[in-house]
Amino acid sequence: MGNFVSIITLETPTDDMTELLKLVQETQHIFDKQPGFKGRRLLKSTTQHKLVQVVEWASAEDSAACMMSPDWQAQEGVAFMQFVQAGKASMQPEDFVEQTN
Numbered sequence: 001m002g003n004f005v006s007i008i009t010l011e012t013p014t015d016d017m018t019e020l021l022k023l024v025q026e027t028q029h030i031f032d033k034q035p036g037f038k039g040r041r042l043l044k045s046t047t048q049h050k051l052v053q054v055v056e057w058a059s060a061e062d063s064a065a066c067m068m069s070p071d072w073q074a075q076e077g078v079a080f081m082q083f084v085q086a087g088k089a090s091m092q093p094e095d096f097v098e099q100t101n
Helices: 016-030 060-068 075-084
Strands: 006-012 037-044 051-057 090-097
Touching: 016 037, 016 051, 016 075, 051 060, 060 075, 060 090
Parallel strands: none
Antiparallel strands: 006 051, 006 090, 037 051
């Protein structure tokens, strides 16, 4: 089986994009120190209202462990989740497994 990939689509009105982008960028270091973390990419739509974050893991268990990690309780993680919970952005996570030959 290949790598586990989480793709998180975040959508917000254009007026809130600057704040959302800042909050997402401030959480990036949380992934970097997690076991099983392989890499990440952050993409912004040309329409300026969507961000797509692609995070690659060694396994689904590593991804789940990251989300349960106390690191998400740090100020950066809390601020990001409060922004989403306040309805300023929608968040749609999807998980995939890389297919290898």
